[in-house]
Amino acid sequence: MPDHLIPVMAGHLVRADPGFMSTIELPEYAPVxxxxxxxxxxxxxxxxxxVERNLYWVTDGGYQAAFLTTADGVVLFDAPPTIxxxxxxxxxxxxxxxxVPNKVTHLVYSHHHADHIGASSLFGPDVVRIGHAxxxxxxxxTGDPARPAPDLTFDTKHALEVGGETVNLAWHGSNHTPDNIYIHLPGHETLMLIDVVVPGWASFAAFNVNVDVPGSIAAPDNALDYPWKHFIGGHLGRLGTRDDLTLHQHYLADIVDNVRTALATVDPMPFYARYGDNVWAxxxxxxxxASxxxxxxxxxxxxxxxxxxxVFITSTVFVILESLRLDLGEGLYIHP
Structure with missing residues (x-):
């Protein structure tokens, strides 16, 4: 690859000034x-x-979507703009x-984020869009014309039936976002839960930029309560398995355990002594x-x-550390 092209996401390149690239030192990371x-x-x-029978998945190496073919049309799950x-x-x-028909008749939104549904408008006004309330x-x-609001909404559960197929949609509380839902296809042994677990990978920056850290830590437990064999996590290049979610649970449990140890053993007083009235420092x-x-x-x-x-471990640890302190009240000092 020419040194003036930088891979931003699989299949997407941006131009960089070769002189600029020669002046910065890029870090080394462990092999994937x-x-x-x-x-x-x-x-x-x-x-x-x-994936299974008439359920298919699509990836560009960075993002994932899925679709279900039926005699009455296609049900599309998410529409990432990079695809x-x-x-x-x-x-x-x-x-x-x-x-089989190639017309998309229904488009299910996993959640509102533009990087997962920003190509929704490509499918026109006649598509029935479904999402959480x-x-x-x-x-x-937001008023984003690329993301028309859903026509059909639900609060906790909805069974979508199209062409003899059933898709169970459910909301189990906030996690990555306040509206992120579980998409279960029981006839295809598949669960789709976006931006919570990336099979085969550690978490993205700042613990996947989750708005609800305790909810996101609990989400894999909810996911494993469903019967399924195939998992669609929304990112990078492969499908997941139940073992991937179990591994993710162990990874998070280790982070939480180590954060609790750090909160109990790192003394904050020397830092205050060093920086005096510069409290933020x-x-x-x-x-x-501690992170x-x-x-x-x-x-x-x-x-x-x-x-x-x-790669993103320090920012992920920091977010979980702050959640333990602020959401759960751990590691806070009571003035005597």
Whole structure:
């Protein structure tokens, strides 16, 4: 690859000033284990594959969507803009091979974030869009024409029936976002839960930028309560398994245990003594030190097991540390 092109996401490049690149020193990270990688993309920059029976998934290596073919049309689950028009290309490819309709009649929103449904408008005004009631409220607030608000909403549960197929939609409380839902296809042994677990990988920056940390830690437990074999997590290149969610639970449990140890053993007073009236500097130094102490054993244990175990770990640990302090009240000092 030419040194003036930087891979931002699989299949997407941006130009950089070669002189600028020669003046910065990029960090080294542990190799990504083979178990984290997915299938190769085609010449159009996507991969489409069967999950189970007439359920298929699409990826561009960075994002994932899925679709269900039926005699009455196609049900699409999410519409990431990085995949964009390749969603319809993938649907056309499968429909032509199987002799089924290629018209998207229903589009299920996992949640309101633009990176997962920002290509919704490509499917026109005649598609029935389904999502949580909070998704509709949040999209009404943004007014983004690329993300039309859902036509059909629900609060806790909804059974979507199209062409003899049933899709169970459920909300079990906030996690990654206030509106993120569980999409269960019992006839296809599949669960879709976006932005909570990335199979084969450690968490993205700041613990996946989750708005509800306790809810996100609990979400894999809720997911494993469902019967399923295949898992669609919304990101990167491969499908998941139940073992992937169990591994993610262990990863989070180790982070939480190490954070509790750091909160109990790192003394904040030397940092306040060092920085005097610059309180933010003292707090930053204390939290950085505690986060680094908690992160180190996680990196050692999961490098070579989860992709990018050493990349976003400090920011993820910091977010979980702050949640333990602020959401759960752990590690706070009572003035005598």
């Amino acid at each position: 284990p083979q178990s984290a990688t997915g299938p190769a993309l085609n010449e159009h920059g996507y991969y489409v594959g069967r 964009g028009h390749n969603l319809q290309r993938a649907i056309d490819e499968i429909a032509a091979a199987n002799g 909070e998704t509709k409220r949040l999209l009404a607030r 003292a707090v930053k130094a204390y939290l950085d030190t 680094a102490q908690a992160a180190a054993p996680v990196v050692e244990k999961y490098s070579g097991v989860l992709g990018a175990a050493d």
